[in-house]
Amino acid sequence: MDLIFIVIANDEGLIMADVGEAPGEDFAPFSSTLIETARQMSQAGELGDPVCNAIVLKKGRMLIMAEASIGGESIYISILCRKIPSGVQNLIKRIVDFMSETLLGNH
Numbered sequence: 725m726d727l728i729f730i731v732i733a734n735d736e737g738l739i740m741a742d743v744g745e746a747p748g749e750d751f752a753p754f755s756s757t758l759i760e761t762a763r764q765m766s767q768a769g770e771l772g773d774p775v776c777n778a779i780v781l782k783k784g785r786m787l788i789m790a791e792a793s794i795g796g797e798s799i800y801i802s803i804l805c806r807k808i809p810s811g812v813q814n815l816i817k818r819i820v821d822f823m824s825e826t827l828l829g830n831h
Contacts, residue, residue: 726806
């Protein structure tokens with residue numbers, strides 16, 4: 725996977741971790757509206773719960789957004805890729821596991 729940027733934010737929108745080249749200071753790494761819209765669309769279509777949301781951008785790039793709960797608190801993960809990747813769900817799980825270990829000391 726050819727990553728440009730990964731950012732993890734909390735409920736208040738504060739950045740907890742980031743790595744890579746940020747797209748610019750006006751970049752909004754997460755949209756709760758997009759997550760809720762995808763959830764509603766999935767329910768209406770009886771598709772099950774969404775794992776993540778993605779926006780395909782110009783030049784084959786993709787912005788992937790996911791929400792996870794750790795210790796009752798939500799974290800929001802945004803991943804900007806140079807090309808549409810394979811293994812997205814596994815990457816999100818690895819990030820959540822890492823953040824869980826970091827925040828809660830779970831092994």
